[in-house]
Amino acid sequence: MCPSLSNMSFWFTDHLDEFRRLRTEFWNTPSVIEELKAYEARNDDYEYKILKGLVPKPLVGRVTNNVGPAWQTSDTFFTDFPEHNYPNRVLSSTEHSHIICNVACHDTRLYSSDIDPSSLDNTAAAGMSYMHLLVIPSSKVYNAISLSNTKLITEMKAHFLYFWNRDDSVNKVNRAIYDAMERRHAGVVRAYQRNDDSTAPQRLALLDAVMEECRISAVDFANTLRMNMSSTDVVFGFHSHPHHSVGHLHMHVLLSDPQFRTYSTLAHDWKTLSFEAVEHALGGDEAEPSIPGGWPA
Template sequence: MGASQSSQIFVGKRREIKKQIEIFWKYPSARSDVDAYYKNAENHQYTKPPGYKGLRWIEKKTPFTDWKDKILAHNDKVIIIRNEASPDIRQYTKGEEHKAGMSLIHVLIISKENLFNGVSLDSTNADIIPQGIDLFKTSWDNDPSFRQAVLDHQVEMIRKRDRNVDIAMGHFEKMKEKAQALRADDFTFGLHLSPDHSVPHFHIHAIATPKEFRKHSTKVHDKKTKDVLEVYHIAKNRTNAPNRHRFLNAFMPRSWRGEREKSMQQK
């Protein structure tokens, strides 16, 4: 999961990541709603907590749940799909800039399982992050048909807009050869952690990072975007089932408890 220095544009937010995770798990309905979404519980009533600042809480069905539309690549755990937005901000009117893509090349990596947003990840499921990144990197570097399908999608999204199509296409044509020459390490991977997400289902944003690829794309989301590797390293050292610790401690010899509690504090 290595990345070139030029692609690490969202790093340095570990404190914010930890805070967002801690705030999420303080909501009384967080555990039951996360579990219900994962289990696809038909009769569960999801409860958006009072005071929750996000647009969308956990939902029974999201646009990415049981994805049946076009798939660019997949493995046992994740699917790579297109981002339904033009990569060129000039195709959007004032006030709509946030709807544009974050780069000339911008795709999404979604989990096959019903995982909520990245704040729900812990040591049991955080490996969904390297599994998704590895699929993208392997596909981009080794499968020309994947790379071409991604570029074709960007053209499709540009042509779907009514505004400044020729201008946006002119820029894309100018960048097309450079796009073909990109390597996987020229991409960065970000998460919009709750409450900053727009779709509750877990997904990673994969974007081409070089400045010229982001020249006419939106940067509105940069501040809220968290680097996936920072999220991964925090999640791998977490457990989101605190009651389990109390259960284990009840059956643990007293001489062991101090060492275990010290170990947990260091994570």
């Protein structure tokens, strides 16, 4: 059964047990400490076999987005994020963390089989709610499962709450969501044109019709969020190793109200562990909670 984001506290015990189980398995994996040390030291000569979500090998040595240095073996798509992306992709920064918008569009309709260039149902690639933000550390940290205490995730949450209470936050968020939607549309159009398929005109016509519906609903969501921001519930969650996508710690920040998830994917709810459960497992206010196998010296 998939937990509802609007009632994540109900699933606290299940999330806590699951995170503890995954954490024990992770720290009992042979050579995991050696591999983590190589990752944190940016060792690009190391052969990573345990850690997941690094930059795909075909992209190593290449520059993507026309921004920043070439990707290295130990990098992830969140490594040195501001250097690899245009400035407007970063909504807020502190010394320790950045707030970014999910690169995926929030609307599953732009990933359906009749729209996706692959003609496959790719709706699981969409965002998890109208607002799907990520808070990522500026330092190289693998996953919630590799943390030794709660200091970093506490800062990440505090950073978001500070940002959320700023006067300009809702406009920055809505703009980032709009930009992600338009990038998805442009990417699909380019893919149709590259395919040079005889069905391209018909597919483009359908895409335009669907995109118009997406824009209308996005405006409605944006206005609703703007008018009800102070009473809108936000939830924080983590995808623990080995169920994560990017091998760099990131905290998902989502709108829990079902109306904001009308066109978003529910495919990842099952693996979204609540902030509270992860915080508790990491020891809460304890400075150094125990780690199975011991924290590396």
